[in-house]
Amino acid sequence: MKRYAELYFCLTRTLGTLQREVDDLLKTYGVSEPQYNVLNVLQEAYPESLSCGDIAGKMISRDPDITRLLDRLERSGFIERRRGSPDRRLVFVKILEPGMQLMDTLREPVARLQERQFASLQDSDIQAVLECLARVRSRIEESALTPGRPAHTPSFVLAGAR
Numbered sequence: 001m002k003r004y005a006e007l008y009f010c011l012t013r014t015l016g017t018l019q020r021e022v023d024d025l026l027k028t029y030g031v032s033e034p035q036y037n038v039l040n041v042l043q044e045a046y047p048e049s050l051s052c053g054d055i056a057g058k059m060i061s062r063d064p065d066i067t068r069l070l071d072r073l074e075r076s077g078f079i080e081r082r083r084g085s086p087d088r089r090l091v092f093v094k095i096l097e098p099g100m101q102l103m104d105t106l107r108e109p110v111a112r113l114q115e116r117q118f119a120s121l122q123d124s125d126i127q128a129v130l131e132c133l134a135r136v137r138s139r140i141e142e143s144a145l146t147p148g149r150p151a152h153t154p155s156f157v158l159a160g161a162r
Helices: 002-027 033-045 052-058 066-075 097-117 123-145 155-160
Strands: 079-083 091-095
Touching: 002 033, 002 097, 033 052, 033 066, 033 079, 033 091, 033 097, 052 066, 052 091, 066 079, 091 097
Parallel strands: none
Antiparallel strands: 079 091
16 A cells, blocks of 8 residues: 555656646746647647537646636637537637647747656656556546446545555
């Protein structure tokens, strides 16, 4: 049990360190990590539009206030939103040319940062980590689909593992 807690906290600390560096880089370009994530999702879908629900489902980390996030991107001219037809409750989002240009501008600096962050790892190390994390995610997703099992571990359970 203690090994699992140690692994969990090591992964969490490492992710925090990686994200701080990405956040610092993205701030110099005037975007946050969640905004970058949305633009990345939309760029992959281009030229198609995606619903807000589709965007939320494809994001790396869940943002509880996707509407406000989209508001900022729209004000910056990176995306456009339009109501669905015939269901006006649906909102579809599409990346615009300035958003595409920003993502093109960010491609190289983000790639250099990631290369620097993981430079101490060999290709075989990276492959092993990817495979291990895929197994962990798969197990969590499988258990979330099992009737009677919680879809996530409540934070109070994790706090007790320390």
